[in-house]
Amino acid sequence: MAASIRDVAREAGVSVGTVSNVLNRPEIVAAGTVARVTQAIEQLGFVRNDAARQLRAGRSTSFGLVVLDTRNPFFMDLAHGAQRRAIDDGYTVLMGGSDDSPQREHSILEMFEEHRVAGVLISPVDTDLTQLWRLRQAGIPVVLVDRGSSDRSFSSVSVDDVEGGRIAARHLLELGRRRIAFVGGPLGIKQVSDRVNGATSVVAETSGATLEVRETRALSVLEGRRIAEEIIALPADRRPDAVFAANDLLAMGVLQAFVMTGSLRVPEDIALIGYDDIDFASAAVVPITSVRQPAVEIGATAVGLLLSEAQAGADATREQIEFTPELVVRASTVGGA
Amino acid sequence: MAASIRDVAREAGVSVGTVSNVLNRPEIVAAGTVARVTQAIEQLGFVRNDAARQLRAGRSTSFGLVVLDTRNPFFMDLAHGAQRRAIDDGYTVLMGGSDDSPQREHSILEMFEEHRVAGVLISPVDTDLTQLWRLRQAGIPVVLVDRGSSDRSFSSVSVDDVEGGRIAARHLLELGRRRIAFVGGPLGIKQVSDRVNGATSVVAETSGATLEVRETRALSVLEGRRIAEEIIALPADRRPDAVFAANDLLAMGVLQAFVMTGSLRVPEDIALIGYDDIDFASAAVVPITSVRQPAVEIGATAVGLLLSEAQAGADATREQIEFTPELVVRASTVGGA
DNA sequence: TCACTCTTTTGAAACGCTTCAATAACGACT
DNA sequence: AGTCGTTATTGAAGCGTTTCAAAAGAGTGA
Numbered sequence: 076m077a078a079s080i081r082d083v084a085r086e087a088g089v090s091v092g093t094v095s096n097v098l099n100r101p102e103i104v105a106a107g108t109v110a111r112v113t114q115a116i117e118q119l120g121f122v123r124n125d126a127a128r129q130l131r132a133g134r135s136t137s138f139g140l141v142v143l144d145t146r147n148p149f150f151m152d153l154a155h156g157a158q159r160r161a162i163d164d165g166y167t168v169l170m171g172g173s174d175d176s177p178q179r180e181h182s183i184l185e186m187f188e189e190h191r192v193a194g195v196l197i198s199p200v201d202t203d204l205t206q207l208w209r210l211r212q213a214g215i216p217v218v219l220v221d222r223g224s225s226d227r228s229f230s231s232v233s234v235d236d237v238e239g240g241r242i243a244a245r246h247l248l249e250l251g252r253r254r255i256a257f258v259g260g261p262l263g264i265k266q267v268s269d270r271v272n273g274a275t276s277v278v279a280e281t282s283g284a285t286l287e288v289r290e291t292r293a294l295s296v297l298e299g300r301r302i303a304e305e306i307i308a309l310p311a312d313r314r315p316d317a318v319f320a321a322n323d324l325l326a327m328g329v330l331q332a333f334v335m336t337g338s339l340r341v342p343e344d345i346a347l348i349g350y351d352d353i354d355f356a357s358a359a360v361v362p363i364t365s366v367r368q369p370a371v372e373i374g375a376t377a378v379g380l381l382l383s384e385a386q387a388g389a390d391a392t393r394e395q396i397e398f399t400p401e402l403v404v405r406a407s408t409v410g411g412a
Numbered sequence: 413m414a415a416s417i418r419d420v421a422r423e424a425g426v427s428v429g430t431v432s433n434v435l436n437r438p439e440i441v442a443a444g445t446v447a448r449v450t451q452a453i454e455q456l457g458f459v460r461n462d463a464a465r466q467l468r469a470g471r472s473t474s475f476g477l478v479v480l481d482t483r484n485p486f487f488m489d490l491a492h493g494a495q496r497r498a499i500d501d502g503y504t505v506l507m508g509g510s511d512d513s514p515q516r517e518h519s520i521l522e523m524f525e526e527h528r529v530a531g532v533l534i535s536p537v538d539t540d541l542t543q544l545w546r547l548r549q550a551g552i553p554v555v556l557v558d559r560g561s562s563d564r565s566f567s568s569v570s571v572d573d574v575e576g577g578r579i580a581a582r583h584l585l586e587l588g589r590r591r592i593a594f595v596g597g598p599l600g601i602k603q604v605s606d607r608v609n610g611a612t613s614v615v616a617e618t619s620g621a622t623l624e625v626r627e628t629r630a631l632s633v634l635e636g637r638r639i640a641e642e643i644i645a646l647p648a649d650r651r652p653d654a655v656f657a658a659n660d661l662l663a664m665g666v667l668q669a670f671v672m673t674g675s676l677r678v679p680e681d682i683a684l685i686g687y688d689d690i691d692f693a694s695a696a697v698v699p700i701t702s703v704r705q706p707a708v709e710i711g712a713t714a715v716g717l718l719l720s721e722a723q724a725g726a727d728a729t730r731e732q733i734e735f736t737p738e739l740v741v742r743a744s745t746v747g748g749a
Numbered sequence: 750t751c752a753c754t755c756t757t758t759t760g761a762a763a764c765g766c767t768t769c770a771a772t773a774a775c776g777a778c779t
Numbered sequence: 780a781g782t783c784g785t786t787a788t789t790g791a792a793g794c795g796t797t798t799c800a801a802a803a804g805a806g807t808g809a
Contacts, residue, residue, distance in 0.1 A: 445758085460796085463794085760802100762800105
């Protein structure tokens with residue numbers, strides 16, 4: 076059906092090798108020949124077959140990106156950064172969302188491996204990283220995004236989540252809040268547990284302060300709403316005076332539930348802080364205080380590491396890059412602001 | 413480096429054909445042989461090479477999806493719907509964002525064609541659809557998403573945007589607003605112009621009502637802010653009393669500018685209505701009234717059409733499916749609500 | 750024992766591309 | 780005229796699959 080390089084060669088009266096050269100290194104082909112071949116390509120509407128090209132080359136010209144949630148603006152920004160950086164170097168980014176499911180993560184990675192991607196960027200759900208080791212062994216560089224590699228065995232681009240947790244908790248404590256509820260999960264996700272730990276450490280140093288963890292099944296708006304309803308249902312004396320949500324989606328869900336039911340005023344009755352600082356956080360009913368992560372930059376940097384690791388081959392040096400999170404104060408914690 | 417089917421065959425003491433059969437139609441292979449081959453696969457860590465597979469098959473097992481903006485939650489929801497439906501049938505979805513640029517759209521489509529995707533879903537920026545015709549001629553089915561095919565030459569899944577425009581305008585007029593500003597663009601995008609036309613037709617029937625179009629360069633929050641600043645700068649007597657934004661991102665930008673500068677109250681001084689009803693619209697500072705489009709369903713339905721068109725081959729019947737938009741009233745138009 | 754099924758397995762032929770050693774063409778210089 | 784460089788082109792090999800006609804086994808009944 077579709078024209079092949081062979082058809083083009085026949086049409087232009089040259090050999091297939093020459094057509095291939097016109098496609099890939101036109102500078103080594105005589106100008107007249109280039110013209111004739113180009114003309115034939117036009118004529119036949121020839122389009123290169125990527126599968127054949129890759130088969131020959133042995134590796135694809137795409138990177139794979141696995142994120143926790145394709146509908147989370149934070150990850151979309153991250154993907155955007157990755158894509159931009161990749162395009163500059165002639166690469167393409169394939170994205171898959173694991174939706175917090177290890178099985179789904181597994182099958183996405185399997186797909187990437189079958190595709191012989193040039194590298195994998197991943198924000199893992201699965202605590203077990205053996206599949207990633209396997210990938211590397213198969214010659215596919217792996218870079219962790221939005222989470223560090225505790226034993227430095229993988230390159231990574233992350234934000235110091237423990238510090239982020241500390242920043243959030245400290246902010247709430249400085250405002251005089253003492254009964255903090257942490258909303259987030261699954262706790263198996265390192266980013267989440269790091270944030271809890273950071274918060275816990277700060278709370279522990281403050282007398283009279285407590286931190287209660289309410290684990291969610293996902294980092295979504297819906298889960299936020301669910302937990303908020305639980306909180307609303309609590310008797311007033313057992314109710315927290317501040318909520319630290321593991322990400323802005325959860326924070327928005329929490330906020331919606333509080334505002335809609337009109338049961339609790341933010342921040343008067345209960346302060347709220349999120350994480351990520353997605354664009355929508357600032358536009359919320361009550362603009363949400365958040366701990367900012369530079370999503371676009373993380374994505375771009377990660378692709379950079381991938382490129383250099385791909386270049387260097389098997390014995391590349393692993394590099395851990397860590398950004399510092401930044402507090403963005405808004406009305407959800409400081410009423411007047 | 414990586415093990416091939418040939419290595420597996422040697423290890424298991426069978427021919428390559430048999431290994432392939434174990435992989436693809438295990439039921440025709442003797443149980444003992446299957447076991448031996450599976451064992452060898454495990455042993456060698458063999459992973460199928462997708463490029464070779466596709467080369468042989470002639471077509472990929474992925475669909476391509478081209479959207480206007482990968483960071484717009486509406487399109488992410490659409491993509492999500494598409495992906496879910498596709499996975500059920502063993503397909504994968506590749507996504508690219510045209511960012512309102514015809515060139516970028518062109519190059520994404522080219523990439524998809526080189527990839528020999530099994531079909532293309534597209535929300536086109538380019539008014540010139542010849543490239544899509546070319547694709548179809550090359551045997552790749554094409555389905556338009558979020559926009560109809562006026563001459564019925566393509567299958568499509570859309571929402572009646574003219575009606576959506578009417579609904580929005582009618583709502584504003586019923587609230588007594590008369591000076592409406594339409595914010596959106598580029599007007600070359602059919603969804604946008606349809607919405608303008610719908611609104612215009614309703615406004616024309618109402619004496620004393622006017623509609624002024626303010627074209628944007630993109631459908632983004634930033635552009636919304638820019639236009640809002642223009643509006644704020646207007647002398648009070650030339651200022652509109654309502655804004656109809658072509659999508660919720662613009663509406664959020666507009667809202668942010670109004671609220672932050674504190675110059676105009678929504679909806680008292682100026683009413684605001686958006687389009688798409690993305691999740692974040694309801695969580696905005698002032699919850700935004702919007703015209704809802706069923707994003708997830710559109711994506712899923714479109715993949716359905718693609719599947720049946722791919723099945724049917726060249727002379728498939730084109731089908732145009734049109735959803736009806738739905739008004740969702742919130743505080744940005746009706747203060748008390 | 751032979752002819753005939755029915756089930757398994759085999760091995761070679763593509764699929765469309767890139768690469769690379771070999772060849773051809775053509776002046777320029779001896 | 781012959782030799783040497785340069786520059787342009789050729790054509791075959793091979794990447795890892797799948798497919799398919801053919802071969803090989805294994806029963807069965809005569």
